Structures are given as structure tokens and as C-alpha cells.
Amino acid sequence: MRAPKCKMLPELLSLLITLFSILLGFFIGLSMTRLYKVQTTTLYSASQSSNPGLQFGRSSENYESHKIATNPHGAERLPPGIVKPQSDLFLHGCVGNESFRKQSYLLALAVGIQQKNIVDKIVSKFSENFTIILFHYDGKTSEWDQFEWSQRAIHISAFEQTKWWYAKRFLHPNIVALYEYIFIWDEDLGVEHFKAEEYIKLVKKYDLEISQPAVISERGLIWEMTKKRENVEIHRRAESQYNCTNPSLPPCAGFVEIMAPVFSRNAWKCVWNMIQQKPEEKIGVVDAQWIKHMVLPTLRHQVRARSFAEWAEFEKRMKGAAQEAVVDHY
Template sequence: MKPTVIHLVGLTLGLFIGILTSKFELTSRMYIEIWRLQTVHDRNNRPRGTEGLPLGLIVPETDLYQRRLWGDPSEDLPDAPSRYLVTFTVGIKQKELVNKAVSKFPANWTILLFHYDGVIDQWDDLEWSKTAIHISASKQPKWWYVKRFLHPNVVAPYDYVFVWDEDLDLENFDAEKYIELVRKYGLEISQPALGPSDREPQWRMTKRREDVEMHNSTQEREGRCTSPILPPCAGFVEIMAPVFSRKAWRCVWHMIQNDLVHGWGLDLNLHRCAQPGYEKIGVVDSQWITHMRVPSLGEQGEIRNGAYAWEEVQSRCLLEFQIFNGRVHDALRSETASLPHV
């Protein structure tokens, strides 16, 4: 009997040890696999070139908040830093118009001026200009600047980014009420409606309607729209005064072509960055502006072959429009060709 009892005890003990060993091996393999997956995840989410840095030291984003040269860095910013970035591309000839425009925005919003004429010092007599950010490059238009200085990781702290021209009259515009309406209607890309002027807007979509707060569709001239839910009948704003959410701007920035500086053609493709465009893109009617159509940037062109400077700029715009449309067509065709055939 004794050998039988001993055998049973040994068998039970062996079985128990085997189970423990198996569980330990299984748990070990599980933890090793989790560690491996986490390592792969960390490696894939590292910015390129940071492999030698510990993950906790990597700071992939920045901002345009101005800081002090002294004191505790944690005390540099107010408790509620600006969540809105307003940019104008300007020349000194439109100083008065820009000054009036900036006065329509709250003092704690971030103002950034891109100077295409190289003149900065002559803005110093304006109080707000002393705390604004100034970037200057001679004869460069708006979309050249934003591609180079408004990377999504730079403007990440801002809920909304205004990318505006200089020749806008904002007498009937309230920035805070505008943002309220943008949030109310869930707009990712928007613009204020264009009020009455001596010329009709190029696109009916941007013309102000007096009976609504916001609209996101229109009846365009015959032949302009391939679909009632596509630009320019819906999902459309112009490039003179667009406002982008943080999410939309991350997409739009990547669509801006590095060598195409005038932005022609972007407006007809913005819907790709806020889908569905016929819901997420709209024109705010109750906060409206007037486009003064001052051709000052055209004066920065070069006189060639007897043509006026502005004519050369216009020719470049048209050429860029053709190039951009060609790239859109080729990219979509390539994307379609890469899809699996069923």
C-alpha cells in the first residue's frame, strides 16, 4: 500500500508542478509578446531620426506662444493660452485695412503677419503689432508661407486657424460669435459670407444670405457643378478667408503643394479634408466680410515681355491651377489603380 500512496502523491505533485510550470511559461510568453508589441508600437510612433532618444524625451509638437527670457518656464503662459491663430499675409500699403481687421479679434488671440514686401518696422506704432509674430520673405504669397511655417505640429495647440488675405473689410464681423456658430454647426472648414460690393462674388456659394445663420450648399451657374453635393455647389469655400479646425488643417497642409505658391485649385478640393464636405464645410452668413479686391500682391510680380507685373502673376496662377488639377487627377487615378480588383 505504501508504494501506491507514494506514487499517488508523486503523481499529484508532479501534475501540480507541471501546471505551475506551464502557467509560468504561458505568462512569461504573454509578457514577452506584450513587451514586443509595445516596442514595435513605440518604434512606429517615433518621429524619424529619434531612435537614439528615450521616448519620454521626445517632443514632436511645438507652438507659437511667445515666452520670456527669465523666470520659471512653467509660469511663462497664462492659465488659458490662446486657442485661436489668426494669420494675414500683408504689405505696408494695406496697413490701415489690416489694423482695422486685427481690431475685430480678441486681444488674447495669436496674431501672425506674413510680410511679402519685407517691411516690418513700420508696423511698430500699432500696439497689437508689438506682441504679434512677424515673418518676412520678399515677394512670397500666402500659401508659400503657410506650407513652411504652419506645419500641423506647430499649430497643434490651436482649435482654429484663420488663413486670411489682407484686403478684407471686417466691419460686420465678430470673431467670437463666428467661432460660436462654427462650433454650433460642426464646421471643420468655413469662411464668413461675402457681403455686398461693387462686384458679384466669383462663386455663388460664398455670397451672403440674409435669412440664415449659415449655409453649405447653393445652386451654381449651369455647368459648374458635377454633383449637388460636390464643390462648388457644396463643400466649398474660397481661399481668401478660410478658417480651419485643427483636424482639417492637418489634412489640408499635406495637400498644399510645396512648389505651387498661389493655392489655386485648393478650394475645389478642400472637401477631401472634411468629409462629408456638404456637412462639414460651410459659409457663415450672420458674420460677414467684404472683399475689397486690392491687387497689391500683384505689384510684387516682375515685368516681362512687355506685360504688366500683375499679368505675370496672373499667368503663374493659371499655370499652377492646371498643374494642381493634373496632380489631383493623377493621384486619384493611381489610388484607384492600387485598389484590389474584386
């Protein structure tokens, strides 16, 4: 009785091995099918992600089709396509009234209540095609309610902080990515001869990534580079080359002041991360639209001291970065 069972054992093992092989092949095929589906259904534009794409099997015939974009850092576990790395500052209506206006440009102003009438005149030069943000360095916000435009403005308050402190924290490139141009201005500017829409036309015409209106002033010094010139629409270099070691470098070219800079969307990405453009090509002063620097006493002394401290920190970082770059090179 035992002999027949022994004869069946090899056949049984052979059957089990065959069955195992079939199941193993089935699951491998299923896994490859799922992998292929993920690869083909989650492809989307690299502009939707700030991270470089992962790459599946390299193919000499169609290598680009094997690139797959990933979610931004911190959202890796979410399905690709559900995450949008960019947002905006558009104001939405209440539930049931969701209509809202999408602006093309952004104006951000550091303000104090003492200069509210001057700020009102500045804002009047910017159409409803601009999102307005007020950075309140004196902590006063409700006092601006008298102005109609204040109801559609965004108010951010932090006591005695500089304009660039606000900009670093509230104007992240992914938040302002939908705005074509970003104006980051002081409050003590006379705008009698300025029109924002005309200014943008000139910036586009001359392909300026970083710009500012030309400046006139009855008080204080003006950089030669930023002085208003007659009979020209824009300029990129100072007329006088006095004290210029290189006429293509600041302060004689590739230079604007921090009081009224205007950045393109792409330039702001670089500036926000402290990366320079090619200054002699993409930075200029618009003479056909100019402003008056009124040099009013606000937080000028505190801001000036903070500016020097922050500039010293910036130089320290740049020096350290340059030294690390040299070490890495060798």
C-alpha cells in the same frame, strides 16, 4: 598517475556544461526582464506620436497592452517619452520672466505695408485669445511697430511670396496643433460686420470643419456659394443650382474661397497634406458674420499667375496619384 586524471575529465566537462547552462539561462532571463521593463515603462498615448506603434508578443488576453509607440521619424534613437512631436507659436518672456499667454486660436495674414490701416482694423476684431502672424510679402516689417498689437505678433518676411507658400512652410500641423481654429486670411477684407469670437461660436454650433464668413462686394464677382444670405446663420449649399452638375459638389456645395478660410485643427491636417474632407457635410459659409471683399491692388496679378501655376501642378499630382492608385489596385 595519468589514469586518475582521465577519470576526472568527464566529470570536469559535465561541470563546465552545467555551469555554462546556468549562466546562459541567467543572461536570457536578464534580457527578458529588461525587455519587459522597456515594454511596460515606455507605453504612452498614441496621440503623442505621429508614428504607428511597434508590437511585442501578441496576447489574446490583453493585446492592447503590448502596443508601444515610437518616436517621430528621425528621433528613433532617443528614449520614447522625451520627444514631443508637437510645438506651438506662443511667445515666451525673457529668462526670469517666463510667464506667457496660451492662445486658443490663430490668425495668419498675408500683408503689405500699403494696407496697414486695413490690417489694423482686421486685427482689432480678434481678441488676445488669438496668436497673430503676419506674412510680409513686401519685405517690410519694422514699419508695423506703430501698432501696439504688432509687438505681440509674429512677423515672417519673404519677398513676393503667396499666402499659401508661407502656410506650407510655417504652419505645419504639428506646429499649430494646439490651436483649435486657424484663420488664414487676405488683407483686403472689410470687417465692420465681423466679430471673431461670435464667428467661432457659430462654427462650433454647426460643426463646420472648414468655413468662411459670407461675402459682400461692390466690385467683382462673388461665388453664389459664398454670397451673404439674409435671415440665416450659416448655409452649406448655393441657393441657385445654375451650372451645377452635382448640387452636393463645388462650386455649389462643399466650397469656400481661399481669401478668408477658417480651418479646424483636424481639417488643417488634411488640407496641409492636400487631402479632402467630406465637403457637403463639414464645409459651410457663416452668414451671421460677414466680410466685405474690397478687391484692392496689391500683388494681385502676380499672385493670380502663381495661383494658376500652382493649381496646374496640383491637378498634375492628383492625376498621377489617381493613375498610381488604379495600377496598385490591379
